[in-house]
Structures are given as C-alpha cells and as structure tokens.
C-alpha cells in the first residue's frame with residue numbers, strides 16, 4: 256500500500272516565487288484528498304488534466320491563503336457537470352461557519368442567478384438546470400459542503416480523518432489522515448500547542464507550519480521552525496516537512512533551526528513536491 260503526498264503549494268500568506276499557497280494532496284486507498292485550497296492550487300490541480308480528480312477537500316480554516324482557490328476549483332467542477340456529464344458533488348469539509356462564509360462569498364458573484372438552457376447537454380447539465388430553477392447557487396451545488404468541529408473524526412472512503420483544535424487567530428483544525436496503516440499529520444496554521452504532540456504521536460510524516468522562519472517573517476499566530484522541530488520530536492514522527500515558511504528562501508535556515516530540536520529527517524515543502532509515506 257503506497258500513500259503519496261503531493262505538495263501542490265505551501266507558501267504562507269500569498270503565492271511567491273512560483274509557489275502556490277497551502278494545498279496538500281494525499282493519495283492512497285483509491286482516494287485523493289486535498290487539504291486546503293489556497294491561491295495557485297487550482298492551477299496545480301488542473302495542470303495535467305481538465306478534471307480535478309479529487310474525492311474530497313478538507314479545509315483547516317477559512318483564511319484566504321487556505322481557501323481562495325475553492326472558487327476556480329468550483330468552476331472546474333462546473334465544467335465537468337456541464338460538459339462531461341458529472342452529477343456527483345465533491346465533498347468539501349469546512350470548519351464551523353465555513354458554509355455561511357462560502358454562501359456569502361459565492362453570493363458576491365451572483366452564482367444563484369445563472370441559468371442553464373433547455374438543450375440536451377447530458378445529465379450534469381440537466382441536473383444543474385433543475386437545481387438552479389429552485390433558486391440554488393451552483394457553486395454550493397457542485398460541492399457537498401459539510402461542517403466539522405475540530406475534534407471530529409470521520410472516514411473519507413478508507414482514509415480515517417481525525418481533527419483537533421489548533422491555536423490560530425480563527426477556528427482552525429490540525430488533522431491526522433490514516434491510510435493503510437500510514438499516518439500523515441498536518442498542523443494547519445497554529446501557534447505552538449503542546450497538546451498537538453500527543454495528537455500527532457505515531458505519524459509517519461508531519462507537515463508543520465513554520466511561518467516564523469526568520470526575523471523578517473510577517474508574524475502572526477504561527478510556529479517557528481524550532482517549535483515545529485520540537486513538535487516532531489515529542490510526537491516521534493519519522494519525517495518533518497516544514498511548510499508555510501515566511502519566505503521560500505528561508506529553507507536552509509529553517510531546517511537548521513528545526514534540527515536543534517529534532518534529530519530525524521527534515522524536509523522543506525517549498526523545495527520538494529512529493530513524498531511517499
């Protein structure tokens with residue numbers, strides 16, 4: 256059983272030096288799950304295909320660098336419904352308040368008032384036409400939006416998803432995804448929070464927020480690379496991947512800072528795009 260992690264983007268705050276913002280795709284057990292969908296992620300998702308090939312999207316928190324490309328992803332899904340007969344909604348898991356947030360955002364684009372013609376363009380087009388006649392918003396139709404509370408656990412196919420509260424400026428989830436006995440841990444955006452070390456115990460790979468990666472980092476409710484290293488050491492993971500750096504250029508200094516706490520394998524998400532768990 257091979258579990259694969261693709262770093263589609265990991266830039267913190269805004270996409271810079273060709274690196275999209277947060278977006279991590281876990282593939283395994285016949286599933287592909289996207290964690291977060293920041294600016295640039297839709298470009299990465301559709302770079303090799305006109306279809307997104309995802310089975311679910313899980314959003315850690317509703318900050319722009321983690322959600323804004325849900326809009327172009329939704330347009331990609333719309334294309335699948337209209338032109339390729341798709342009728343299944345893509346599961347989208349969001350933290351508390353996420354549904355209302357997306358309703359308001361989509362409302363700004365007036366997606367509720369689109370109309371689809373009576374011509375026969377296949378089942379997806381016909382389904383959308385009927386849904387829209389009821390006054391629904393198409394963006395909220397191509398996704399199957401469900402809210403979770405950090406602390407909730409559920410299954411996406413055969414992948415077990417467990418969440419826990421992170422410590423950020425808005426409600427944010429840290430998460431574990433277990434596939435075929437291999438576990439990916441993802442901090443989301445968070446300050447140092449000792450409870451996360453226990454939550455992440457036994458994970459193979461920890462994807463950790465290390466936004467405070469230099470004295471010039473913008474600041475905010477994040478960890479330093481050294482704190483990310485401490486988290487990796489206490490949790491006992493095999494590999495630490497530092498993500499969401501203040502700048503992609505901070506990789507080597509961030510690695511050295513994390514190594515002061517963690518003696519295991521340390522990688523930089525901005526520099527390596529694929530890992531096998």
Ligand SMILES: [Zn+2]
Nearest residue numbers: 267268320444
């Ligand atoms: Zn962020």
